[in-house]
Amino acid sequence: MKIDDSTIRNKYGKDPGFKVPENYFEDFNKNMVAMLPDVEITPVDVKPTMWQRVRPLVYLAAMFAGVWCMMSVFNYFNGSSNLGVSVVAERMTEDNKNVEDFLMSGSVSDYDILNYEDSVAMSNEEPLSNE
Numbered sequence: 001m002k003i004d005d006s007t008i009r010n011k012y013g014k015d016p017g018f019k020v021p022e023n024y025f026e027d028f029n030k031n032m033v034a035m036l037p038d039v040e041i042t043p044v045d046v047k048p049t050m051w052q053r054v055r056p057l058v059y060l061a062a063m064f065a066g067v068w069c070m071m072s073v074f075n076y077f078n079g080s081s082n083l084g085v086s087v088v089a090e091r092m093t094e095d096n097k098n099v100e101d102f103l104m105s106g107s108v109s110d111y112d113i114l115n116y117e118d119s120v121a122m123s124n125e126e127p128l129s130n131e
């Protein structure tokens with residue numbers, strides 16, 4: 001069943017039923033100011049506490065500590081040995097029996113071995129002459 005607009009207008013008319021008082025919008029500002037109470041606002045000097053002054057520095061230090069801990073955890077799970085060339089060189093110069101055990105123990109990474117091989121190769125090269 002479709003209701004036609006003209007049927008509704010005939011039954012109820014065009015009057016929306018809402019009316020705005022005369023000069024409502026022209027006098028709105030004056031009436032609103034008249035309704036507000038007179039309150040005098042006095043500024044109050046509030047000094048920040050010690051914690052409020054130090055809090056940004058504490059948060060900054062905590063952030064750097066968290067980043068340092070995350071990097072340590074990532075480095076730990078990455079499996080890098082951090083032995084360095086000097087430790088690898090010391091172990092490699094020992095008798096050959098221990099070298100295989102050292103390499104098979106997993107305490108040295110391929111990166112450390114390659115660094116050791118590069119340093120040995122560089123020490124065996126002849127220096128360049130300035131001729």
